[in-house]
Amino acid sequence: MKLTIAVLVGSLRKDSFNAKLADALAALAPDDVAFPRLRIDDLPLYNQDDDQAPPAAAKRLKQAIREADGVLFVTPEYNRSVPGVLKNAIDHASRPYGDSAFAGKPAGVIGVSIGAIGTACAQQHLRTVLAYLDMPTLGQPEAYLKADDVLDGDRIAEGSREFLQTWMDAYLDWVRKHV
Numbered sequence: 001m002k003l004t005i006a007v008l009v010g011s012l013r014k015d016s017f018n019a020k021l022a023d024a025l026a027a028l029a030p031d032d033v034a035f036p037r038l039r040i041d042d043l044p045l046y047n048q049d050d051d052q053a054p055p056a057a058a059k060r061l062k063q064a065i066r067e068a069d070g071v072l073f074v075t076p077e078y079n080r081s082v083p084g085v086l087k088n089a090i091d092h093a094s095r096p097y098g099d100s101a102f103a104g105k106p107a108g109v110i111g112v113s114i115g116a117i118g119t120a121c122a123q124q125h126l127r128t129v130l131a132y133l134d135m136p137t138l139g140q141p142e143a144y145l146k147a148d149d150v151l152d153g154d155r156i157a158e159g160s161r162e163f164l165q166t167w168m169d170a171y172l173d174w175v176r177k178h179v
């Protein structure tokens with residue numbers, strides 16, 4: 001079954017571990033699943049005054065989410081929460097009120113950090129946001145990942161491959177249940 005999963009990466013950093021993880025995860029899926037990574041770096045700060053005439057970058061983001069079967073969030077943890085760039089993107093795509101692009105889209109949440117708790121706090125905060133946005137979000141398996149363990153350069157480290165394959169299989173099953 002062909003699927004399109006929109007990917008939102010919560011880091012703008014050129015050598016982002018989360019961007020590498022997002023690419024590596026996409027490679028674990030069957031060929032008929034597309035993982036377009038959505039740009040969020042050109043979004044202005046969300047301003048409710050612009051709701052009736054949203055910026056072009058926000059319209060583009062919402063359109064891409066609407067066209068997707070699911071949304072995969074791959075995010076670092078900043079100060080025990082979600083990075084502002086990701087929250088800004090979520091705010092844009094959820095507005096104006098009643099016109100959210102997210103409603104009903106099956107979500108996956110995963111992230112990698114250099115810290116021992118592997119983005120657990122950020123993921124919990126994000127899950128609260130996604131619940132409000134009415135996104136059914138995969139609950140298990142959880143994936144709290146540490147960069148040293150999970151990545152070997154741009155690739156998934158051998159010792160983490162099986163677990164991440166299990167995670168990806170579970171997420172794609174979750175999406176198929178909801179499309």
Ligand code: FNR
Nearest residue numbers: 011013016017018019076077078079080113114115
């Ligand atoms: C961090 N980092 C971090 N790590 C963590 O495990 N918990 C945290 O609360 C924070 N807080 C935090 C705040 C800010 C502003 C920065 C820049 C970084 C470290 C973070 O895990 C590390 O920079 C990762 O490499 C970020 O992910 P990317 O950019 O590699 O995808």
